[in-house]
Amino acid sequence: MVLVALLALGNVVTLQAMLRRFDDIGATVNLAGKMRMLSQRIALEALAENLAQGGNWPEVQERYASFTESYTALRQGGIAYGLAVRPVDPLFTPTLDQLHHAWQHFQTVVNAAHATIHAQNNLSRIQVLEIMAASDDLWAHSENLLNQLVEFSGQVQQRALWASFLLFGIDIFVLLIGFFIIQLRVLRPVQEISAQCAEMIVGNYSIRNKITASDELGQLAAVLNQAAEQIEKLLLDIATERSAVAQMQAMFNGLAENDVAGIYMISSEMKLIYANDQLATMLGYSKEDLTSNFEAVRMFAPKSGVLVRAKILDRLEGRAHSTRYETIAAHANGTTFDVEIFGTSMMYQGQPAIIGMLIDISARKRTEDSMRRAALVYQHTSEAMVVTDPNGVVLDINPAFTTITGYRADEIIGRRLNIISSGRHDRDFYKTMWDALKKSGTWSGDIYNIRKNGEEYIERLTITTSFNTDGSINSHIGLFTDVTKLRQREAVIWRQAHFDNLTQLPNRQMFQESLLSTIEFSRREQKIFALVFLDLDFFKEVNDTFGHDEGDELLRQVASRLQSCVRSTDLVARLGGDEFVLILHNTKSREDIFSICKKVLENISKPYNLTNNIVNISVSAGITFYPEDGQDGRTLLKHADLAMYAAKDKGRNQFAVFDIEMEQEAQSRRMLLRDLQKGLDKKEFLLYYQPIVAMQTGKIVKAEALIRWDQPLRGRVNPGDFIPLAEESGMIVPLGNWIFNEAMQQLAVWRTQYKSDFSISVNVSPVQLLSTDLDCKQWLEKLAQLKIPSQALVIEITERMLLESDKISDENINTLQTAGIELALDDFGTGYSSLSYLKRFDINYIKIDRSFVCNLHRASEDVALCQAIIVMAHQLGIQVVAEGVETQEQHSILLEAGCDFGQGYWYCKPITAAEMTQRLVQENLKI
Structure with a gap:
């Protein structure tokens, strides 16, 4: 306000000064004008006086005085014509000087004129012209002064205008300065104070204004900062208090919301006023039930009520501040459990109360009981326990340790366990053990140690490491048992699992493991070895004839002989039954292997003195070489098996080396098997029938059904080629069913049209009878469907069937015989012990093998053999059929011997069904 007032005063003073300046200039200009007019007036008056003499004219001196007064006023300042003027600017001094000279000259001229007038009463022309000239000159100088003053007045006005603008600018500048001062000293502090107040309204009391002025606003700002500081401190105290309360509440909530302890509060009336969820869960009540006038003693078993009530009263009545005790709590369902109580007295709403914690210690009780039992176990267990420090120094042992090792506690504690070391383990063994302990903290294994009495034993040791909280090792705990006898039994079991119990040779499992390791070694060292597959010839006959005891003795002797034929580095193993294998290492040449195999054949074929009998057998061997014949065990064994069968095919008691042709032959057999399956599906098989005649009449009474196979690409396939293959593959069962069905269909026709008592013989393979797929009931249903009596079917079996029979085959044969189907024993006399089995089944026919008949003549030894067979069969009530009769002589000899x-071929070769029908027609067998 002072600044504005000063500014206004300055403006007024300035304007007044400018006005005075303008007045002075105006007065000066006015006075200069008067002087100009006065100069003309003096001249005019002088002229007028000359023209009008006697007139009332002022005195010249008065005019001169007025002009001089005016000039003096202009020059020095003063009053003239009532006008107060200031001295003119020094700028006009030259002009005034000129005016003064012109004035003086004018005065001179005029004075002369006046004198003339007064003297002569007339002026001359020259004087008039002089006056006019002097007047013009004075007027000109007066005009010049006036013009200069006017011009100066204009300049002053222009300067006044610029001065006004400058003054206006100064006013604006001063006002801006005033505005900024107001902004700085008033508005900004007010705004800052306002902003601070706004922040405080929303709760921000940490804000402070920065006003440092000492005026009223500064004092207000200081007071406001102090107020904010006090409020902030107050709020901080409140927040701290609230935080503490919240923290306490959170701690209480965290404690109350635990899943372990039940938290409760008991009022002075001994009723629950608070219970957490865990307490409700533990007691089986809801929280609402517990806080609804629930008496505290109801939480406990009746027998604990007196103790609990006394403990509560002690705290409520001030005799005890806190307590801790164990008691028994009661569940809502009536069950009880052990608890531990922690209770503290407190004030609640001005009344004494108790806050406490109830913990279910049933598990802890059980743990303590378990620990007590563990301590008992530690003391009484049969498993030895030893505790050592990180360096292996013994800290403690249990009694079982003393029992096993013989060392008492005072003899072993403080010493290292190497006192019981047996010395059988090297440094690497113990290094591996300690490395495992460092890496995983545990180690387990068998270890040989020595008892105090010097006896060596085997212990199964398990070491566990106990760690401190910082990860360092606290101790090692060793648990061990004496497993000496167990390992001995396991060794026996391992030997039983890997060695044949009968021959004590490695068994199939041991052989396979040895074969794999031998292959791996040979591959790594680029070595060659031989695998020999052995199969005993005629062993089954010995076993079936003399019994299994004699067969077992034979196998033991074979094993002994095989071991004597090979080197100590070679392996002899029994795969099972009468199959053996040899792994011959370090093969230098094939001749070395052949030499060993010849030795094997020679030794095996020597007579065997069994317990009660002397027998002879032979062996067939197949040889393969690694890696030429195979690079894995399965391939080598398969190829050795093929070579062994090749040796058998060559006549037995031989050895054969595998070659690729054997594999090709096996492949050929697989292709034949595939074609066999297709042939059965495409009905490529047909039946031929060979007549069986009655010796007495020569008439056809029976026929044997014989299968034939016409393969589109192979042509007629020999039954001897595909029947064994069908037996091996199991296809003999569906093939046999087809033969049976086809033969019975034809038999039904012949019995209906030609001969009602005609019968057909069908060959049944042992594989069929041994198979669970053979459905004898289906055969019987087929006979019933075709109305064929069961005795019209004769089942022909071989002596091999009698030798290999088992429960399944016996049941199948009995089922057929029980239904009335007759049984014929084919190829009789070729078996090893056929006579011993004649009583096993109810045999209806014996068929003398063609090997006894084909060379039969009057001088042949076979005559007596055939006669003996026929007599024996008749004595047993069995009829006889002779096979392979090719001559009249053979027929006559057999007829004379009583053959039925x-x-x-002498009677008829196998023929088709159509040809058989013609033969029956020729014999007039029509019904």
Whole structure:
């Protein structure tokens, strides 16, 4: 305000000064004008006086005085014509000087004129012209002064205008300065104070204004900062208090919301006023039930009520501040459990109360009981326990340690366990043990140690490491048992699992493991070895004839002989039954292997003195070489097996080396098997029938059904080629069913049209009878469907069937015989012990093998053999059929010997069903 007032005063003073300046200039200009007019007036008056003499004219001196007064006023300042003027600017001094000279000259001229007038009463022309000239000159100088003053007045006005603008600018500048001062000293502090107040309104009391002025606003700002500081401190105290309360509440909530302890509060009336969820869960009540006038003593078993009530009263009545005790709590369902109580007295709403914690210690009780039992176990267990420090120094042992090792506690504690070391383990063993302990903290294994009495034993040791909280090792805990006898039993079991119990040779499992390791070694060292597959010839006959005891003795002797034929580095193993294998290492040449195999054949074929009998057998061997014949065990064994069968095919008691042709032959067999399956599906098989005639009449009474196979690409396939293959593959069962069905269909026709008592013989393979897929009931249903009596079907079996029979085959044969189907024993006399089995089944026919008949003549030894067979069969009530009759002589000899039936090319070769029908027609067998 002072600044504005000063500014206004300055403006007024300035304007007044400018006005005075303008007045002075105006007065000066006015006075200069008067002087100009006065100069003309003096001249005019002088002229007028000359023209009008006697007139009332002022005195010249008065005019001169006025002009001089005016000039003096202009020059020095003063009053003239009532006008107060200031001295003119020094700028006009030259002009005034000129005016003064002109004035003086004018005065001179005029004075002369006046004198003339007064003297002569007339002026001359020259004087008039002089006056006019002097007047003009004075007027000109007066005009010049006036013009200069006017011009100066204009300049002053222009300067006044610029001065006004400058003054206006100064006013604006001063006002801006005033505005900024107001902004700085008033508005900004007010705004800052306002902003601070706004922040404080929303709760921000940490804000402070920065006003440092000492005026009223500064004092207000200081007071406001102090107020904010006090409020902030107050709020901080409140927040701290609230935080503490919240923290306490959170701590209480965290404690109350735990899943372990039940938290409760008991009022002075001994009723629950608070219970957490865990307490409700533990007691089986809801929280609402517990806080609804629930008496505290109801939480406990009745027998604990007196103790609990006394403990509560002690705290409520001030005799005890806190307590801790164990008691028994009661569940809502009536069950009880052990608890531990922690209780503290407190004030609640001005009344004494108790806050406490109830912990279910049933598990802890059980743990303590378990620990007590563990301590008992530690003291009484049969498993030895030893505790050592990180360096292996013994800290403690249990009694079982003393029992096993013989060392008492005072003899072993403080010493290292190497006192019981057996010395059988090297440094690497113990290094591996300690490395495992460092890496995983545990180690387990068998270790040989020595008892105090010097006896060596095997212990199964398990070491566990106990760690401190910082990860360092606290101790090692060793648990061990004496497993000496166990390992001995395991060794026996391992030997039983890997060695044949009968021959004490490595068994199939041991052989396979040895074969794999031998292959791996040979591959790594680029070595060659031989695998020999051995199969005993005629062993089954010995076993079936003399019994299994004699067969077992034979196998033991074979094993002994095989071991004597090979080197100590070679392996002899029994795969099972009468199959053996040899792994011959370090093969330098094939001749070395052949030499060993010849030795094997020679030794095996020597007579065997069994317990009660002397027998002879032989062996067939197949040889393969690694890696030429195979690079894995399965391939080598398969190829050795093929070579062994090749040796058998060559006549047995031989050895054969595998070659690729054997594999090709096996492949050929697989292709034949595939074609066999297709042939059965495409009905490529047909039946031929060979008549069986009655010896006495020569008439056809029976026929044997014989299968034939016409393969589109192979042509007629020999039954001897595909029947064994069908037996091996199991296809003999569906093939046999087809033969049976086809033969019975034809039999039904012949019995209906030609001969009602005609019968057909069907060969049944042992594989069929041994198979669970053979459905004898289906055969019987087929006979019933075709109305064929069961005795019209004769089942022909071989002596091999009698030798290999088992429960399944016996049941199948009995089922057929029980239904009335007759049984014929084919190829009789070729078996090893056929006579011992004649009583096993109810045999209806014996068929003398063609090997006894084909060379039969009057001088042949076979005559007596055939006669003996026929007599024996008749004595047993069995009829005889002779196979392979090819001559009249053979027919006559057999007829004379009493043979019942004959079969052979002399009567008729196998023919088709159509040809058989023609033969029956020729014999007039129509019904």
